[in-house]
Amino acid sequence: MSVAKPRRIGLYQLGDLLGRGSAGTVYRGLNWRTGEVVAVKQFHIDGFASTSDAEGALKEIDMLKSLRHANIVKYVGYEQSENELSIVLEYCEGGSLQHLLRKFGKLPENLVGVYVAQILSGLIYLHDNAVVHRDIKPANLLTTKEGKVKLADFGVARFHNGNATVVGSPYWIAPEVIQLNGATAASDIWSLGCTIIQLVDGKAPYEDLPPISAIFKIGNDEHPPYPSNISQASIDFLSKCLNRAPDGRSSARELANHQWIRTFPTGT
Template sequence: MLSTIQAQSLKDPEIAELFSKEDPEKRFTNLRKVGQGGFGAVFFARDVHTNNVVAIKRMPYSGKKAMERWQGIIKEVRLLRTLKHPNIVEYKGCYLREHRAWLVMQYCSGSVSDLLEFHKMPLQEMEIAAIIHGALQGLAYLHSRAMIHRDIKAGNILLTPRGRVKLADFGFASMASSAKSFVGTPHWMSPEIILGRNEEQYDSKVDVWSLGITCIEIAEREPPLFAMNAMRALYLITRNNPPTLQSNEWSSPFRNFVESCLQKNPKDRPTSKKLLKHPFLLRERPTTVVTDLLQRAKEEKKRVLDNLRNRKTKKVLSQEAHQGPAAEAQEES
C-alpha cells in the first residue's frame, strides 16, 4: 500500500521534482539525534559534498495514516521551496529512504525553548526583544506572502551560532485564503482557532496571538495555563480575559506589546508589519545581544554537565569503596 502511494505520486513530474534522487545515507554522515517530536526525529549531520553541518528532520510516512503523512510532507516541501528570508530557517532539500522523508535544513544552535532549559537566570528584556523582533520579521515576511505559520512558540524559534533568529517547522503552515482547520499547539492557540464555528476562516492574526503567548513563555518560562491539561486550557483561553505578564518588573513597552498581541478580537490585534514599529522592539540594544546570551547558556550547560559527571564519578568511587572489602572476602572464601 505504502509503496503504491509513493510510486503513484512520483509519477507526477511536479511531485517528483520535489525530492532528490540521491541516497541520503551516502550524502550525509555523522548523524546524531538531537531532538524528537510528533513528526519524527531531528539529527545533526554533515553533508559530504560541501562538508557543511546540517539538520535533518526524518519523517516517517508509514502505518495507518500513510497517505495523510505523505501529503503533509509534499505540502511542507512545496512551501519551504518558496521561502527565502534571513529570519526563516534555510531549506536545503528533501530525500526519500525506506518510507522516511529526510528534510534537510540549515543547522542552528537550538531553539529558544532549549535555551530556556539551560539558561537558569531570567532573560533580560532586551534579549527577549531581540528574539521576538527576529521572529516577527520572519512572520511579517510569511504574512506578506499570504501565509500563516499556525505554530509559533519558543520551540519553533531557532538561533544560529551567529545570533540570527530563525522561524522553523512549517508542518502546520497554510495559505491565509484557505485557513480553517483546528491546528496548532493548544496552549499557544488563538481563541478564533479554538472556537472555529462552522469552519469559519481566520487570518494571519492567529500568529500574532501566538507570538504574544510566546513572549510570556520566554519571560516566565512557560505559557499561561501550562499546568492544566490541553482541553481545560483550550476552554479557558476562550472564556478568560487575555493573559498578561505576571511580574510588575517588566517595562511598560513590553507589557503593552504583549497586551497588543493578546486582544481576543482579532480585529483589535495589530498586523505583524505594524508590530515591527512597536517601541518595545525599537529600543537600542547591542548587536551581540543574542550571541552573548548563547555563550552564557553554553557555559551554563557545560557547568551542569560537568557537575553531573562529577556526581556520577563520586557515586561510582563510593560504590567501589563499599564493595571492596566484601568483594575481597568473597574472593578469599
C-alpha cells in the same frame, strides 16, 4: 560491544539525534561532498495516516522551497526512499528558544526584545507572502551561535485559505482557532504574545493547567495574565498581540514599529 553503523541518506551521513517529536525525528547530518553540517528531519512513510498525507508533505516541501529570509530556517533539500521522507534544513547550532529557557531560565526583557524583533521580521515576510505559520512557540524558534533567531518547523504552516481545522500547540493557540474559525496571520500574532510571556516568565500562559483546561481558559478569559516584572511598554505591546478579536490585533509590520521594539536590532 558492537557499534551501530552510521546511516546514510543520499549525500548526507546522519549523526547524533537533535530532537524527536510526533511529526518526525531530527538528526545532525554531514554532506559528504561539501562538508556542510545540516539538520535532517525524518518522517516514516508508514507514519502518515494516508497517501494524501504523504502527498501533502511533498506539497509542503514545495512551499518551503520558496521561502528565503534571514529569519527563516533555510530549506536545503529532501531525500525520499520507499519508507522514509527526509527534509534537509539549515543547522542552527544554538538550539531552540525553548532549549535556552531550560538551560538559562527566564530571560531578561531586553534580550527578549532582541529576539522578538527578529521573529517579527520573519513573520512580516511570511504574512506578506500569505503564509501562516500556525505554531509559533519557543520550541519552533531556533538560534545560531551569534544569537540570530530563525522561524522553524513549518509542519502545520499553510498558505492562508480559511481552513478551520484546529492546529497548533494548546498553550499558544489563539481563541479563534479553538472556536474553529480558522487560523490567520492574526493567530500567529497571538502565539507570539504567548511566546513573549513564556520567555520573560519562564513558562507559557496557563502552563500549570492540563491542556484541555488551558484551552478552556484561552477560550473564555479576556487575555492571558501579563507578567508582573516587565515594563509598561512591553505590556502595551502584549495588549496589541493578545486582543481576543483577531481584527483587534496589530499586524507584524505594525508591531515592528511599536515603541518597545523599535530600539532592538532585527538581525537581518
